[in-house]
Amino acid sequence: GDSVTQKEGLVTLTEGLPVMLNCTYQTIYSNAFLFWYVHYLNESPRLLLKSSTDNKRTEHQGFHATLHKSSSSFHLQKSSAQLSDSALYYCALSEGNSNNRIFFGDGTQLVVKP
Amino acid sequence: DAGVTQTPRHEVAEKGQTIILKCEPVSGHNDLFWYRQTKIQGLELLSYFRSKSLMEDGGAFKDRFKAEMLNSSFSTLKIQPTEPKDSAVYLCASRLTGGNTLYFGAGTRLSVL
Numbered sequence: 001g002d003s004v005t006q007k008e009g010l011v012t013l014t015e016g017l018p019v020m021l022n023c024t025y026q027t028i029y030s031n032a033f034l035f036w037y038v039h040y041l042n043e044s045p046r047l048l049l050k051s052s053t054d055n056k057r058t059e060h061q062g063f064h065a066t067l068h069k070s071s072s073s074f075h076l077q078k079s080s081a082q083l084s085d086s087a088l089y090y091c092a093l094s095e096g097n098s099n100n101r102i103f104f105g106d107g108t109q110l111v112v113k114p
Numbered sequence: 115d116a117g118v119t120q121t122p123r124h125e126v127a128e129k130g131q132t133i134i135l136k137c138e139p140v141s142g143h144n145d146l147f148w149y150r151q152t153k154i155q156g157l158e159l160l161s162y163f164r165s166k167s168l169m170e171d172g173g174a175f176k177d178r179f180k181a182e183m184l185n186s187s188f189s190t191l192k193i194q195p196t197e198p199k200d201s202a203v204y205l206c207a208s209r210l211t212g213g214n215t216l217y218f219g220a221g222t223r224l225s226v227l
Contacts, residue, residue, distance in 0.1 A: 033214045044117070045205065045218040052214075090157060094214050101170060102147070102216065106156035 002027045004093050006105035014113055019063075019078040021108045023091030026072060031096030034067050034074040039088040039107075048089070049076070052096065081112045116141065120206050120219035127226050132194040135222045138187055139208030145169075147216065148181050148191050151203040160191065160204075164211060196226045 004025045011021060025034065033052045039045040051058045051067040051074065058065055063078045074091060091105040119138040127133050139146050148160040161181035162170040171181075178200075181191045193200055203223050207216040 035215075037216070037218075044220045045207075045216075047215050050214065092216075096214070099169060100145075100212075100214070101162065102159075104157040 002029075002032075002093060002095060002101070002103045004091050004103050004105040006089075006091050006108050008108045009106065010109045010111065012111045012113065013081055015083055016080050019076070019081045019085065019110065021076040021089055021091075021110065023074045023076065023105060024072050025074065025091070025093050025103075027093055027095065029095045029097055033094045033096055034065075035090075035092040035094070036063070036065060036074075036076050037090040037092060039090065041087070045088075045090065081110075083112050083114065086110055086112045118206055118208050118217050118219035120204075120222050122222060123220065125222055125224045127196045127224065129198060129226055130195040131226075132192065133196055133224065135191040135193075135204050135206075135224075137189045137191070137206030137219060139189070139206070140217050141187065142210065143208035143217070144186065144211040145209040145213075146183060146189050147207045147209075148189070149205045149207065150175075151205055151221070157205070163189065193224075196224075198226045200224060201226050 035050045036048040037045045038048045049065050054069045065076050067074050090107045094102045121136045144165045146163045150158045159172045160175050163183045166183040183189045203221045205221045207218045
């Protein structure tokens with residue numbers, strides 16, 4: 001069945017260093033969408049990035065990700081972490097078919113320290 | 115535009131009580147999801163509705179959890195009876211049918227004593 005894997009439960013890094021959060025997935029659906037949702041403390045989770053296009057970089061708010069279907073990956077990156085990036089990040093997949101079920105990874109808590 | 119509205123924001127229950135959480139999706143969204151969020155398990159699907167029809171439920175939650183779409187703009191999640199292990203944040207999300215982006219509510223933080 002479909003699944004999403006986020007290997008890192010917690011990532012701690014120093015402000016100014018690059019960020020990379022890993023996401024790999026399994027699906028049989030060629031039209032699947034991949035997403036990154038971000039959940040800041042005391043706010044609602046919200047969409048950060050999404051893509052269904054192979055090998056195309058998508059960017060938002062300084063973050064970027066590229067869907068690589070060959071390796072089933074959709075890693076989230078940022079060149080320089082800011083304190084305000086501290087949050088819980090979820091990678092997710094939607095099947096892109098008529099049922100369009102959604103599958104979430106376990107989430108990665110990003111902590112950025114001064 | 116109103117987003118997803120969840121009430122109450124916080125709920126404290128005694129073990130064995132019945133609690134009802136409420137959710138109003140974004141107007142016009144026909145897909146509605148209930149999730150339980152914990153640090154250990156992450157986001158766990160409780161129910162997925164499309165136009166009031168149940169599309170998918172989280173098998174592990176059938177026993178004491180019941181979600182309903184009373185109409186296209188209102189859903190409830192009943193937990194009966196509550197147990198301390200149910201302490202978590204319960205998130206509701208909605209989506210346009212045929213769309214792909216989920217819109218989340220702020221969640222209900224449930225504490226069961």
